[in-house]
Amino acid sequence: MAVSVILKTLNEGARIGPAIESVLAALGGIGGEVIVADGGSRDDTLAVAANYQARVVQLEPAIRPSCGIGPQLGFQYSREPFICLMDGDMLLDPDFLPEALAYLAANPDAAGVTGHVEEMNDTSLEYVRRGRRISPENRIGAIDRMNGGGLYRREAVEQAGYLSDRNLHGYEEFDLGVRLRARGWTLHRLDRPFVRHFGHALNAYALLVRRWKSGYLRGIGELLRAAFGKPQWKQLIQDLPELKLWAAVYVWLIAMVALPFATATPALGLAIDAGLIAGVIGLMSLRQRSLSLGLYAVVAWFFHAAALPLGFFHRRQAPAAWIDSRVVHDAP
Secondary structure (H helix, E strand, O other): OOEEEEEEEOOOOOOHHHHHHHHHHHHOOOOEEEEEEEOOOOOOHHHHHOOOOOEEEEEOOOOOOOOOHHHHHHHHHOOOOEEEEEEOOEEEOOOHHHHHHHHHHHOOOEEEEEEEEEEOOOOOHHHHHHHOOOOHHHOOEEOOOOOOOEEEEHHHHHHHOOOOOOOOOOOHHHHHHHHHHOOOOEEEEEEEEEEEEOOOOOOHHHHHHHHHHHOHHHHHHHHHHHHOOOOOHHHHHHHOOHHHHHHHHHHHHHHHHHHHHHOOOHHHHHHHHHHHHHHHHHHHHHHHOOHHHHHHHHHHHHHHHHHHHHHHOOOOOOOOOOOOEEEEEOOO
């Protein structure tokens, strides 16, 4: 029942020490290994991680990091029959692994199990939204993805081909979930803590711009490209409500551009545009029970909609191919 715990890192020098310590404590009595999969940190992440009983691996400098490449980097160095995936700025709950292992033992059709991610960052609207119990990230029971990580069965991952698609800058957990479910496996969230997550201490809008620059927002387009023509395509289209949302956003944008030309005067068309924007923000604010969250949601829609086609047409590499990397430190 030993576990390979993969910690994805990129400039997590301030958090990686406590993260590894939480994992080592949780592995006591279970057995396993800690793998720090680094995407090219420029701070002291590697130096700090090398002080612990952990295997530390890093991408070769020529390889650009992405959300999808980190988990697969760790997976290719892992050895145990169960894989626990988490970030380098998380603290693992000390009692999660025994309960998760017991669940997988009792449910042989389950590929993975997770718990709640407790968001410790209350300065960003993004993490405030995620931390709410009404958020999809906190749905318990059967789920379609394990956002934030969790415990996976290696046998199931190998059947699905690979842990994480190196080409994806986002939605890598959904991609894995849909590949697993297309092969008959299930995913489950327990109503108990999994990790505490500290996240980026950035303004939500600054984080949105950062994600645009890093390519993170292209993830849904890359996800569609990866699944196109594959067995999971139909299930992906059915299970991804964001697609209907982005389609609605495209229709809305086209209508807004056309209105100044289709009404009696351009001023009237612009006035209707302004009214539509205010109305949508108002509806989202009521739904989110917060004006700031409602405004942020609408702004984020436009960013995601603009990034989708960029991701879909982005060049792909073989997702299961070996990732060029080096072992920085190996636990004795």
